[in-house]
Ligand code: VG1
């Protein structure tokens with residue numbers, strides 16, 4: 001069957017953000033919109049004729065139709081084989097696993113992650129390379145360049161491929177293999193963690209665990225791994241059926257959006273351990289009984305306890321964290337005598353460090369943690385890691401974290417998000433801060449309680465990749481204070497409405513006697529200073545953040 005060439009014209013809004021292209025479903029439903037982007041991906045690649053592509057998504061609205069479009073276009077462009085998850089499902093870390101295991105050329109993942117879904121919700125698409133990780137900036141830049149000059153795309157006139165059951169079909173000359181979305185992924189996890197110890201913990205009847213899949217992609221993974229393979233009682237996984245609109249929820253595992261889990265974990269009869277994951281299964285939220293673990297602390301705890309997991313028993317080579325993530329992991333790295341890298345926001349910046357063996361664990365303050373087992377952050381992996389540690393240490397989540405703080409000190413940390421802010425106001429705020437940077441060091445600010453804080457450093461974060469020397473600039477405004485505290489300002493690259501301003505606040509406290517202070521209270525002075533420096537209230541018209549994590 002010969003491919004059909006369809007004439008098209010560029011759209012001017014197809015620049016990939018922190019993690020692929022994310023837009024409203026209604027934008028993706030425009031004729032040629034998805035096709036233009038997919039063809040622009042293929043046109044940025046070379047040597048894929050006859051090769052394997054992995055395709056899957058988080059099951060959100062439009063996933064099914066988009067996959068059929070991509071299958072036809074992959075065939076028309078000359079791929080030899082596509083591996084697609086049954087019913088179009090593949091979590092982001094599972095897609096990474098499948099790409100690596102099958103030595104695929106790359107993969108296309110359909111997800112807008114934690115953004116809401118449904119006909120009025122968001123949709124997204126991203127391309128991953130042969131190492132299983134998100135395409136680096138040089139590829140996303142090439143894709144974007146192609147979207148601005150595209151004149152045609154290639155497709156086939158073929159019927160939809162049935163995706164309901166495993167098996168192989170042909171689309172033109174290309175084979176489409178429908179695969180079990182969970183099997184390879186579950187097998188990989190078994191090779192990393194002490195499944196017998198976790199099974200003893202979960203099936204012993206004493207320890208209680210609640211996993212909230214938030215009606216997103218992790219439901220099938222969590223049921224298979226936690227309930228079937230590890231013996232947790234049926235019902236351990238809640239909201240386990242993936243729904244196209246995530247049940248109307250916001251599949252972002254944080255204390256604001258994971259309401260049901262929070263209510264469960266803070267009830268009088270709360271379970272011992274709670275966790276949640278996001279739309280596409282790459283994020284994790286870790287909660288103890290009446291106790292939230294911040295993602296930055298979680299990364300540090302995993303690093304400090306890594307050798308308890310069989311897959312990391314030989315030790316870890318290094319740690320990487322995104323720049324706005326707290327320095328809690330740095331302290332562990334220092335104690336272990338290993339390197340700690342600071343990268344821009346987004347998992348694509350960890351790929352080179354992982355490939356080069358410079359780091360084993362990576363994490364972001366936005367509830368993303370992962371390791372060299374795949375090239376994406378991995379929600380269920382992080383939960384298994386915690387279960388492994390809990391099984392081996394026999395302590396509560398809270399005890400483990402408090403002991404960690406006592407040993408390494410506590411990095412009080414919070415992120416304040418102002419969502420859906422007027423774009424011009426948000427851009428103006430960042431531009432003015434950027435312009436003010438040279439004059440900031442040495443400036444003394446005073447809070448209403450009379451405390452003074454001196455700015456020691458101020459810059460716009462730029463990163464030179466230690467492996468390929470590529471440079472990424474303008475990655476966030478960093479203000480460092482003389483006492484080691486820090487404020488970071490940046491704009492989100494994943495939103496679809498207006499702008500989202502993220503303000504990251506951090507202060508170190510060595511004294512265990514002061515570790516019990518409530519986080520927002522511990523950061524109150526910094527919160528005031530952030531507003532003094534950036535004029536957040538005046539410029540955005542907001543008196544408080546939309547979300548505090
Ligand atoms: C956010 C997070 C970032 C994460 C990205 C993708 O980006 O801050 O840490 O890597 O989402 O995660 P931004 O640009 O909105 O701050 V996911 O789970 O949405 O793929």
Ligand code: CO
Pocket residue numbers: 092113114278279280281282283
């Ligand atoms: Co995600």
